[in-house]
Amino acid sequence: MCGIVGLHLRSPELHPHLGELLAGMLCEMQDRGADSAGIAVYGDPTWSPPGHSTVSLVEPDASPEEVAATLSATLGTPVAVLVRDVTYLLSAEADPEVLLAAARSAYPHVLVGGFGVDLAVLKGVGTPTDLAARWGLAGAQGWQGVGHTRMATESAVTPAGAHPYAVGPDQCMVHNGSFSNHATIRRELRAAGVAFDSENDTEVAARFVADRLAAGADVEEALTDVTRTFDGFYTLLVSNRDSFAVVRDAIACKPAVIAETDAWVAMASEYRALAHLPGVENARIWEPEPETVYAWTRETTREAALA
Template identity: 65%
Template sequence: MCGIVGLHLRDPELHVRLGELLEAMLGQVVERGPDSAGVAVYGDRRRCPEGHAAVSVLDAPPGLAPALREQLPGRPDVLVTVAGDTAVVAAPVAPEVLARAVRAAAPDAIVVGTGTDLTVYKGTGNPRELADTYGLAGAQGWQGLAHTRMATESAVTPEGCHPFSVGEDQCLVHNGSFANHATIRRELRAEGVVFDSENDSEVGARFVASRLAQGEDLEKALRALCERFDGFYTLLVTTGDGFAVVRDAIACKPAIIAETDAWVAMASEFRALAVLPGIDTARIYEPEPERVYAWRR
């Protein structure tokens, strides 16, 4: 099962409605994944002000902000927003500097998102209630995605739910199952890659991140994933300037794409797209097997 929704806004006038629209879409796929829900938002300056980096963290200890100030050069002000199981930390430093400081100040915490545009939230429970916990309706920005999970490959825990963000401003959500994920996990571990969960989707995310780190663009990285991974899957992958969808060769996992001049959206079911403004004039279609559909900001 599992439910995926994603929204890439072309019209800047809609940026103030990103959270409202994404929450409405999420509410239409709750039955596909009632165990947990994760959300990623790009450009929400409530949580990541301009000129700051943001790091999303699970299991953040109390008193994280003052501990981080001690770790950061110049001891800048640190903004910490707690949203259920997730804490979003923001500071006026580079993302890798902030992530390194978080790991030093809170070695038992799990980093689930980093970037200058990206905030990630994960939790277990009813997706509609989690959306309230995350403050999703008030989020503003230019792109977002959400995932509702019915756990099949790993335990129902915050770290096991989607999205998986393992590169700067990068996210992946997945509906389906990778048949050979254990083999690819071993290969990536041999290259020094560290995993945070047993979820097969994290393997896909880290594979894509490794290809992007080698200089490939998102389309080429996803074509490589199709060549390397076996199984049945629909993927939505986002970066700081991109939004992409791909399905496996059989394409038995559902996916619908809709486009207008104002936005591009995808979802596991049409009813999640029906809540969007202008859907009556949108171009609506089902993505073809193993074809990468990609849009850039």
Template identity: 75%
Template structure:
């Protein structure tokens, strides 16, 4: 049992409130998983300044100035670093892939939790409410946010086992449930040259979707292929900077609810995470059907 939340803001007037609204949603799901939590935030101008790339990094201990100097030296252009609890956000005027390569070369033992032009990923071990406060999540701005509270069943309680899994540029995936055949698919992906950071079954799904998107498929096609390939019980939320998609397995035993208004689209494992959203009393609300991909584009 884990908790998923996601919020896609259609109305720019709500962008300054993204973090406030996402915090309320995430904390409502805290009792579905209290060992770790994570969020992905798209478009915060402080965390991911416009025109720059950002890499979210965990398992670093050096001072931010030291990290910035080291990564900037490897990159050949200045790098700035801010720290939110245990997450280092490294930004620079370059491409996300170039910055990711520079961070990995400089700190090969660090965990890259996400990368892109607009994406900041924050993950940690502990109570979701405590983590949200430590990140200052309520102050975040942007057009889209995804969150997850974890009750570990498939791998260790570590930052690398926490969701979201953000393994492609400006992409992320969160998951409630379990994949029964993840070990087989992990072996196949490793044989194709895909690197893994954890033994978590969710990472296998994220790597699979990222591989599909990198091959030029859209998110709907990628998730339909996932449904045809993976066995198990799951509700998934997959996003990138321009899209927001939800799918459940063929039995749809893992809970999910979607709400939509002219101002926003939101989903959560339970309705109570949506009940505080502005205008929810006028929203269209439904449970997603089995193996139907629901997707929205910015």
């Protein structure tokens, strides 16, 4: 099961309503699995202030005040800490890799939920309805959001096992399905020096994609490599601060639907998650084809069939 949703807003007039729309989408998918949930929001000025880098820490063993004081002293610049449920959202006028390195050095065993610019990642154990209420998701703003509600099959029900997996700068992945050869790929990535935070199969795919992107591939190339490397049944949504992409496995076993208007692009595991979006009655709506990457950016809209 599991339910995934994503919303990419083309119209700036809708940016103040991102959280409200995303919350409706995510909570509609709750009966596909409600043991844990998570979101990634791009562009909220409170969660990820303009001109600041952000890092999400999940369940750090320290108070917000201690984290802020420790990292501010380390970096020599103020670090703000917002607490949302079990997630601490750090922000500072520093390079995201520098902020991340300082956080990992000070708290080496903490789970990093995500990092980058304009990105806030929140995740935890519980239903998306309860978590969205505690996060105040309906009040969030921005141009893009991704969400996931999980039915655990591959690893424990913990914040570390919740999606999104946001392991590269500004990147995140949500997944419905399972990979049958993830253990082999995990061993190969570990041998290449890649570290893991969980035993979840989705993290393997997220780190595989992040590795390909870091090596210079674009998202279509990275997801093409996923289809050639991973065995199993899956629908994946991969995003960064400027793009939003969807791909399914060779037999398209896991459900997915995409809708597109001049004002937004959205995808979900089921149409009912899209039914409340403004103008959906006039949207182009389709089921994504097997092994076809559908990708959009903030400047252009593209589809690329895999070779």
